Amino acid sequence: MIRVVVVDDEALIRTGFTYILNTADDIEVVAAVTGGQAVHTVRELRPEVVLLDIRMPDVDGLTVLAELRRIPDPPVVAMLTTFNMDEYVATALHSGAAGFLLKDTDPEQLPHLVRALTDGGIVLSSKVTRTVVDGYLAGGRRDAAARIVEQLTERERRVLVLIAEGLSNTDIGSRMHLSTGTVKDHVSALLAKLEVSTRVQAALLAERAGLLCPPQEQEQREYGV
Structure with a gap:
């Protein structure tokens, strides 16, 4: 339960x-x-x-x-x-x-x-997603975020993108053919490297670093499930 x-x-x-x-x-x-x-x-x-x-x-x-x-x-x-x-x-x-x-x-x-x-999914109401992203990233520098993301391994970077797309640990495991336990290990490692405490913060850092779709397409994308 x-x-x-x-x-x-x-x-x-x-x-x-x-x-x-x-x-x-x-x-x-x-x-x-x-x-x-x-x-x-x-x-x-x-x-x-x-x-x-x-x-x-x-x-x-x-x-x-x-x-x-x-x-x-x-x-x-x-x-x-x-x-x-x-x-x-x-x-x-x-x-x-x-x-x-x-x-x-x-x-x-x-x-x-x-x-x-x-299950580790990101849950943000579709009605406020754009406001959340804009508010969280206000004043942030994309190049600084990109340098932080460079610390990640290729697999961790892939996990970060999937987190930012709102996938849960189970869904990430299915997409990458990994066990849920392995996904959790990767998530813990990348959160530590990014010096953030939650998956939402990591996802918005990925946004700032430019790992996701272009801004004109971003208006149509929703975090969440």
């Missing part, structure tokens, strides 16, 4: 996400709490995935994210919001968020997205 904690200040959102995710045979929402309860709940229940509201009145979602990232073997955290132009998106990704979802995401897609998060 994939154990999930939903963190949101609105009871309706907590109830709705819990109901939708619990319809899946392999997912269990073990708690649905407000921001002030989040860190204690996660420490106690040790879920694999946390869906975390980015804006809450009792405690800021970015503050909760920072505390969750300091937990040993932290859960995968995806940020939730009703805003598709949220100024906090880039900060959340810099801080280690593994994804970014709008609260009006198709309910049928939610279990699939949670599974993707646990």
